[in-house]
Amino acid sequence: MVREIAVFVGDNGSTAALTEPGRVIVYQRQQGKWKPVREILFSLERSLGMPEVRRQLAAMLEALGNCRVFVARTVSGLLYKELEQAGFSIWEFAGQPSSFLEYILVQEEFTVRQPATLQAVIPASMETEPGCYQVSLKEIQQSGSGLTSKQVLQPLLNGNFYCIEVVCSHIPPWLEAECACGRFDCKVERLAEGIKLVIKKQICG
Incomplete structure (x- = not known):
């Protein structure tokens, strides 16, 4: 704890x-x-x-x-x-x-509560350039495996990044809340195969 x-x-x-x-x-x-x-x-x-x-x-x-x-x-x-x-x-x-x-x-x-067995099947993110990542949630959203979008994205969002591109079938409600409260800048793009979210950190001035 x-x-x-x-x-x-x-x-x-x-x-x-x-x-x-x-x-x-x-x-x-x-x-x-x-x-x-x-x-x-x-x-x-x-x-x-x-x-x-x-x-x-x-x-x-x-x-x-x-x-x-x-x-x-x-x-x-x-x-x-x-x-x-x-x-x-x-x-x-x-x-x-x-x-x-x-x-x-x-x-x-x-x-801490997540089983180690689930962590082994978390989809890998791809670093396209320094600080920029791509990851797809579509497979876990459609498979019903028990793995959650939060388990996939939280390590990236808590880390040191500039931009994360997320492909998904729908926007996770918890992520919508994160963007709505101003923690991140999120842009939504509609694709033929689903939705692409472009997440950037808020710049404090």
Whole structure:
């Protein structure tokens, strides 16, 4: 069970890019409410070179203890790789932690509950160019295998991407909700063989 979620925030309390100065607040769910239990100041000194960046990141990860869920507005490059190799589940959200902590908890626990046998038959995505992926949901939507669209797409949507093209027979309701709440930009194209969704991350300005 997910007990703690680490969120990187700026001075205004909203999520910040991990390359910006800020602090990591570790939230713990206690009696149905999320409470901050510890705080770690974090500001990368890129001018000192990659060894120093790795040292700073390693110190921050050590301070997180057993927490293995990390949220920031954006995480990319070496920072994403280091977090991934350390076993973190990485999420990118814009806004106040109170707006997404419960959602992340539900999604993380949903993933943990999935049988390993289902994961073996998840359709593979194809990376057409750096950060751009294509995947088809039509087979699982028509087969009744028990595999869900969320199991296929969630790992991609939680990762570091620019664009995901999804071919499907119908738009999954949960994905419509994600786009409607502004987490992603989604464009719909009608094809002879179904629907193509083009999903991009919202750009925060």
